[in-house]
Amino acid sequence: MTKSCTCHQTPTPSYSQIGKPKESSVIGEILALAARPEVISFAGGLPSAEGFPVKAIKDAADWVLETCPQVALQYSAVGGMPALLEAIAKIETDHGVPTTPDEVMIVSGSQQALDMIARVFTDEGDKVLVETPTYMGALYAFELCKPKFVSLPTDDEGLNPDLIDDRVAGAKFAYVMPTYQNPTGRTISEERRRKLAEKARQYDFWLIEDNPYGELYYAERPPVSLRAFAPERTLRLGTMSKVLAPGFRLGYICGPKHVLNALKQMKTSMDLHTSTYTQLITARVLDQDLFSEHLPAVRRLYAEKAKVMLDSLEEFMPKHPEVSWTKPTGGMFIWLNLPKNVDSADLMKKVLASDVPVGFVPGVAFYTDNPEVNHCRLSFVTVPSEKIVAGIKSVAEALKTFL
Ligand code: PMP
Numbered sequence: 001m002t003k004s005c006t007c008h009q010t011p012t013p014s015y016s017q018i019g020k021p022k023e024s025s026v027i028g029e030i031l032a033l034a035a036r037p038e039v040i041s042f043a044g045g046l047p048s049a050e051g052f053p054v055k056a057i058k059d060a061a062d063w064v065l066e067t068c069p070q071v072a073l074q075y076s077a078v079g080g081m082p083a084l085l086e087a088i089a090k091i092e093t094d095h096g097v098p099t100t101p102d103e104v105m106i107v108s109g110s111q112q113a114l115d116m117i118a119r120v121f122t123d124e125g126d127k128v129l130v131e132t133p134t135y136m137g138a139l140y141a142f143e144l145c146k147p148k149f150v151s152l153p154t155d156d157e158g159l160n161p162d163l164i165d166d167r168v169a170g171a172k173f174a175y176v177m178p179t180y181q182n183p184t185g186r187t188i189s190e191e192r193r194r195k196l197a198e199k200a201r202q203y204d205f206w207l208i209e210d211n212p213y214g215e216l217y218y219a220e221r222p223p224v225s226l227r228a229f230a231p232e233r234t235l236r237l238g239t240m241s242k243v244l245a246p247g248f249r250l251g252y253i254c255g256p257k258h259v260l261n262a263l264k265q266m267k268t269s270m271d272l273h274t275s276t277y278t279q280l281i282t283a284r285v286l287d288q289d290l291f292s293e294h295l296p297a298v299r300r301l302y303a304e305k306a307k308v309m310l311d312s313l314e315e316f317m318p319k320h321p322e323v324s325w326t327k328p329t330g331g332m333f334i335w336l337n338l339p340k341n342v343d344s345a346d347l348m349k350k351v352l353a354s355d356v357p358v359g360f361v362p363g364v365a366f367y368t369d370n371p372e373v374n375h376c377r378l379s380f381v382t383v384p385s386e387k388i389v390a391g392i393k394s395v396a397e398a399l400k401t402f403l
Pocket of ligand 1: 045109182210212
């Protein structure tokens, strides 16, 4: 006889292994402290809301609802709306990789692409190659498939393909951010891109090139995309999150058609398709030359803030052989290196308790294994300039007490 439950209290479900809520981590707890309103936060990964092109989006939304409401509000094809696929194929082609609309698919944010790619490529225990440190959201997405992570070798100039050896044999794919990497802000040279593509061919793994920040250069355009060196085995991810609005949840994947077909089948099970309405608004904004009008202002804003933070680090950080930081030429992040014996989580607790409380993300959050504790990810784009100066001064004062 089966037992029936007579009480009406909400029971705790017997969660699946991957669905079980995670216990709160030390990092999670200190990040929650950093979210208090009085804290100067360099912790966020959000783009600056000052950069949202509200008027252009409103005009485009009005145009879509006036000209094609029946299409815009209807279900649509899983791969994306033709007008948007064409606009994105054109952008990719302008970036040096001739791309046709059928080599593009739309996703609900590049985060969905990461989830889909992991599911389509990996079974439990398969090798997945990641940079160290890397974007933690990708690690969370990949972990659902229980792969075996293998770290790719990196140095001060980012991923170093010369040091890739037989440890990568059998890997399904390498997840990399060649341009303005999250969390370090580093960009790998064209030469390293070429060599990485050669290694991918030699060891027969795919390249997942995540490129959310490539348009956010401060002065010069970044090197040509990694996909240009191995288009037959690269999936390049893009997103509207950092150039238009993250609330749109709109990203894309460029790559060989047969793989996009497998990904489309997976996407159908996940959400049928990305919002038709948002896709049409975006296509209209792109068609109206958003990139030439709106992006230069965002680039200027980010370049200005990066400069304020870099100048402040130079002015206030203690002169110490083991204190250094990256000098990004685009994107949203600076990676601060501390002496090996300084744990950045301890430093953050100290700064949060100071008169000028400051938050950042302790570097430990960005590793799969052998985490290095002596780094901080600093994001500057949403913080007013005078607070960037005060915040860096406060971090520097606290750091002095550890030296
Ligand atoms: N990749 C990287 C490297 C990111 O930093 C982010 C967002 N912070 C994403 C992917 C996800 O972006 P979205 O889903 O908004 O496109």
